[in-house]
């Protein structure tokens with residue numbers, strides 16, 4: 064029985080702050096911020112800006128994982144969405160690009176959701192199909208080239224700023240708020256948690272578990288598409304082979320660091336975003352420290368291990384066992 | 393208690409067992425004495441601490457204080473496995489076996505006969521058949537355990553435990569979900585074990601079962617020991633008084649007057665005509681009237697559960713019509729049924745009745761919320777009101793709406809499934 068930590072999120076927020084503090088020790092300019100051309104710059108801003116795509120993925124992924132599923136295709140969906148947005152960028156207004164990319168993401172999510180909820184295919188296998196095929200689809204859209212674009216409007220979604228805040232961060236914040244409103248402002252959150260924790264009991268309580276499952280995959284697809292647009296806008300082009308490569312794993316990691324169990328049930332969207340920021344703060348820190356980026360993978364693994372150990376119910380048992388309250392007669 | 397002491401030292405002797413959960417004292421210096429070849433009933437209301445006593449004595453949970461002696465020798469099991477190794481086997485209300493493995497595999501899990509590291513399936517099946525034959529059971533041991541009724545699963549769990557050289561067998565409410573016939577099978581097994589000199593601790597809520605099979609009783613109330621008595625010559629009223637801590641007469645008068653609702657012969661609330669599903673249940677008729685209770689009787693495997701599941705849409709019917717309040721309706725899923733005001737309390741509580749991870753409150757409002765749809769969340773104040781009402785009505789203890797329901801005692805969470813299935817629907 065997973066017992067939640069006394070204050071959910073304490074561990075994650077403490078870890079994030081600790082990593083920021085370490086970064087600051089490694090690089091004293093870490094917290095320096097300057098304003099240039101109406102946009103904030105600095106290492107700490109970079110953590111949020113660079114962390115935006117994974118944070119967007121995590122916002123969708125956390126819902127899927129809460130239903131006891133997983134979505135391995137989000138990286139490929141990023142590539143598809145980026146390819147669509149980049150291909151349309153110089154002929155269509157930016158809102159058409161964005162809408163087309165998000166619609167493609169929704170269709171991808173629908174495909175995953177139907178495979179899982181209607182055909183009963185295990186999520187890891189069902190989404191593996193699109194993970195593999197998705198890059199092929201993206202390459203068909205880009206005709207095998209790296210599609211670059213000149214549209215300043217679309218590029219602004221990656222490099223622009225609103226009141227000094229970089230657009231990727233603004234878009235992530237909007238996605239977070241909309242998702243939170245949708246999930247916690249309605250009964251969806253409870254129904255998703257119930258579906259993930261015990262689908263059979265939830266169905267007997269009258270919850271449409273099929274619709275819940277399809278909906279979370281669709282939403283995950285939309286979030287991934289938004290991440291794909293941001294990534295493409297950032298580099299002013301779409302690279303079907305490399306856009307979002309391996310990011311599905313970072314997104315899953317972010318969700319797990321955020322305390323949501325892969326066994327489904329209780330979830331926290333804000334903590335999944337914190338998880339994404341933790342991952343990015345580590346990446347940035349290692350870049351700043353001048354160590355070889357390969358080290359990043361090892362450090363990442365150790366931090367993940369630490370967070371998981373802190374959350375482990377077994378560890379709580381062991382602590383209770385060692386504590387002197389266990390009086391013997 | 394001045395029960396006469398037997399000459400031999402008791403088989404199992406528990407003294408001063410104490411266990412607290414956070415601020416709540418679930419067990420307070422409880423004693424229990426079990427002799428060889430005895431069936432000893434452990435009684436008490438729901439939440440009295442029976443399951444906690446069993447878990448603390450067998451090392452499933454750490455005890456705060458108390459000693460446990462087996463054959464006069466002090467033991468201190470740190471886990472269920474250690475308890476089994478010392479000779480104490482426990483079978484819980486919810487059978488802890490693996491439903492998708494075969495009966496034989498379940499019986500020999502972790503100790504399969506092997507040759508060169510390979511499991512010798514034929515020998516395992518032969519042993520399993522012989523083991524179950526000793527309990528008067530002749531079933532296909534290669535079939536998955538889930539194919540069999542709860543009773544047979546229980547007997548498999550008992551057979552497995554006893555085969556692990558048990559001297560003491562603890563049965564925590566094994567009969568809660570069995571019918572009369574199934575209970576008889578279980579009792580036969582218990583008598584057989586008793587004659588082999590095994591001591592059995594038996595938790596039940598059915599007093600007639602106490603008189604049918606038990607030698608002595610120990611009664612708990614609110615985590616305290618009320619007393620130990622021999623069953624022979626113990627008046628039923630006295631037993632009830634021990635369990636409830638007040639006279640039965642008081643209990644009777646405290647019960648609300650039963651509404652004398654005459655079964656009205658006008659329009660039925662719901663009726664099912666030629667309702668059925670091929671290869672599941674043959675078409676049946678069922679008429680439900682206002683203010684009446686309809687019992688579904690039948691032998692094991694006669695289709696009672698299946699009928700109930702069909703009526704609730706847990707399985708979709710493929711023939712017949714359902715009529716609710718005079719209009720023909722489609723009941724193809726539990727969602728449809730809930731929309732028409734049906735509720736369902738399933739046979740298997742843990743897997744179908746409750747969402748263990750969610751709180752008592754969330755479980756209670758779940759069905760109501762499902763009926764309202766996701767766009768109209770039940771305001772928190774209303775949730776609290778409904779939950780408080782049902783905690784009072786169903787006497788759910790501890791009365792903490794924010795406790796994960798999986799932490800409640802088995803019978804208590806079964807009661808939570810009632811409103812989860814049904815009552816709050818009327819409230820909307």
Ligand SMILES: Nc1ncnc2c1ncn2[C@@H]1O[C@H](COP(=O)(O)OP(=O)(O)O)[C@@H](O)[C@H]1O
Pocket residue numbers: 413418436437438439440441442443444445789790799800801802803804
């Ligand atoms: N793991 C647990 N954590 C907190 N409280 C518990 C736990 N297990 C049991 N309790 C509480 O201890 C009391 C006794 O429960 P239990 O032994 O299961 O009763 P029963 O006599 O019905 O088997 C109940 O109030 C129950 O809620």
Ligand SMILES: [Mg+2]
Pocket residue numbers: 442443444564565801802803
């Ligand atoms: Mg119990």
